[in-house]
Amino acid sequence: MNVYPFIEAENAADGGNVKRACTLLKVSRAAYYAHRAAGPSARARQDAELTEVIAAIHDESNGTYGTPRLHAELRHRGHRHSRKRIARLLRAADRAGRAPKRWRTTTVPDPAAHTPAGEGCCCVWFVEVSGGVPAGRGGVGAVGVSSVGAGGS
Known part of the structure; x- marks a missing residue:
């Protein structure tokens, strides 16, 4: 622990006594004055x-x-x-780097476009795979894509 600031404070006070402060803190006066005269390390x-x-x-x-x-x-x-x-x-130095800006969405999503199926959706798409040779043996089965609309199509 650096005791020299305490000795400086005692010396700065009215009637401060360096000898008494050094004796109480168990530091030689020569060491205190050497520290005081020394510049930065x-x-x-x-x-x-x-x-x-x-x-x-x-x-x-x-x-x-x-x-x-x-x-x-x-x-x-x-x-x-x-x-x-x-x-x-x-x-x-009270400086810091800047973090990159976070991605900000610039468009407002349309809540009506994201309705789940069955709540006013116009159609549902599904894929049907049937027959044929299993794909692991080099064959391809029949694939069909259908849509079922709200109007019964």
Whole structure:
């Protein structure tokens, strides 16, 4: 756990005492001041540079590229980083890829055209197969198609 923010808060308060805070948190004052003087770590600097590259590629794609495509594009450009690191930096930059639009039906179906048989349907079609040699032996039976209409045809 990083205790240095607590020491900073104690120091910022009225009458703050770094020595007392370091003693209570069991940290040497030298370590506190060394941490305070140190800049960002090498990993943090690399993350900042990589985030700039990720943001540039994301902008080039008009915000459509997500982690998998960004990962592929970065590898193509010579940056070899894990997909999870790219996903973390993309989230940290408050960016996300766009999912493709879902298919939307543009026509309104006619409810009258989808009535089940027997409820005002004009005709019923059926196929009748009879006689002949079974199809497995190379023969074809007689096939007939008939319709029965509402008017008795």
